[in-house]
Amino acid sequence: MKIAILGGTGRQGKGLAMRFALAGHDVLVGSRTQEKAEEATSEMNETMAGKATVNPAENGAAAEAAEIVFLTIPHPHEYATVEALKSSLTGKIIVDVSVPLTNFKPPEAELPEEGSAAEAVQKILGDDTPVVAAFKTTSSVVLQEIDKELVSDELVSSDHQAAKELVMKLVEEIGTRALDSGNLRNARAMELMTALLIGMDQRYKKRDIGFKFTNV
Numbered sequence: 001m002k003i004a005i006l007g008g009t010g011r012q013g014k015g016l017a018m019r020f021a022l023a024g025h026d027v028l029v030g031s032r033t034q035e036k037a038e039e040a041t042s043e044m045n046e047t048m049a050g051k052a053t054v055n056p057a058e059n060g061a062a063a064e065a066a067e068i069v070f071l072t073i074p075h076p077h078e079y080a081t082v083e084a085l086k087s088s089l090t091g092k093i094i095v096d097v098s099v100p101l102t103n104f105k106p107p108e109a110e111l112p113e114e115g116s117a118a119e120a121v122q123k124i125l126g127d128d129t130p131v132v133a134a135f136k137t138t139s140s141v142v143l144q145e146i147d148k149e150l151v152s153d154e155l156v157s158s159d160h161q162a163a164k165e166l167v168m169k170l171v172e173e174i175g176t177r178a179l180d181s182g183n184l185r186n187a188r189a190m191e192l193m194t195a196l197l198i199g200m201d202q203r204y205k206k207r208d209i210g211f212k213f214t215n216v
């Protein structure tokens with residue numbers, strides 16, 4: 001599939017871009033500037049050492065070209081980016097990865113009035129554009145360690161069943177278990193759980209704590 005990662009030059013985006021490229025997808029790494037996208041993709045291509053490649057693009061061009069678009073932009077800037085690129089995003093499958101953190105140490109998440117960041121993005125784009133919440137509870141440290149298997153579960157939620165199933169398939173393709181986490185409203189729990197995880201990382205002096213559900 002043709003996958004665009006907007007803000008793909010950052011921590012979470014780089015990990016996802018490399019993982020999807022290694023799974024055989026055509027990945028465009030988006031940035032606000034072509035130059036930064038090129039720098040990031042050369043670094044990622046070097047890390048992948050010929051096993052796969054990713055390509056650079058400005059965010060708008062990446063969104064336009066892709067079938068599925070990941071939003072890996074810091075939450076304070078996410079809505080403005082979605083508004084600005086709305087016409088390119090409409091009708092695509094959008095994966096919202098963001099967590100509305102208001103403080104990092106100690107971590108605090110403040111959910112928006114729409115309920116969650118994912119629901120706020122869904123509201124901006126309208127119901128005809130499926131928004132899926134995923135990769136909110138997986139650390140970028142884990143995603144970027146491409147030689148290591150992913151061991152935590154990935155929670156995936158959406159009000160659009162077909163889009164949710166497609167994202168769950170992509171999750172499984174990168175070697176992790178996708179758990180159907182119901183409708184988009186459940187992104188609220190996922191976003192709060194991430195603040196819990198970051199706090200645990202800080203208390204246990206780790207950078208990669210994740211969730212594993214039992215008896216599913």
Ligand SMILES: NC(=O)c1ccc[n+]([C@@H]2O[C@H](COP(=O)([O-])OP(=O)(O)OC[C@H]3O[C@@H](n4cnc5c(N)ncnc54)[C@H](OP(=O)(O)O)[C@@H]3O)[C@@H](O)[C@H]2O)c1
Pocket residue numbers: 007008009010011012013030031032033036037071072073074075077081097098099100101135136137138139140141194
């Ligand atoms: N890091 C994690 O472990 C983790 C885990 C779960 C969820 N998340 C979520 O994933 C998202 C990205 O996190 P991150 O840690 O990868 O962030 P990041 O590295 O700080 O930033 C990601 C990218 O966002 C773009 N960006 C920065 N300011 C922007 C602005 N004003 N407008 C538009 N784009 C801007 C930048 O790309 P360009 O300069 O190239 O445009 C940057 O490389 C966040 O919403 C976060 O909550 C992160």
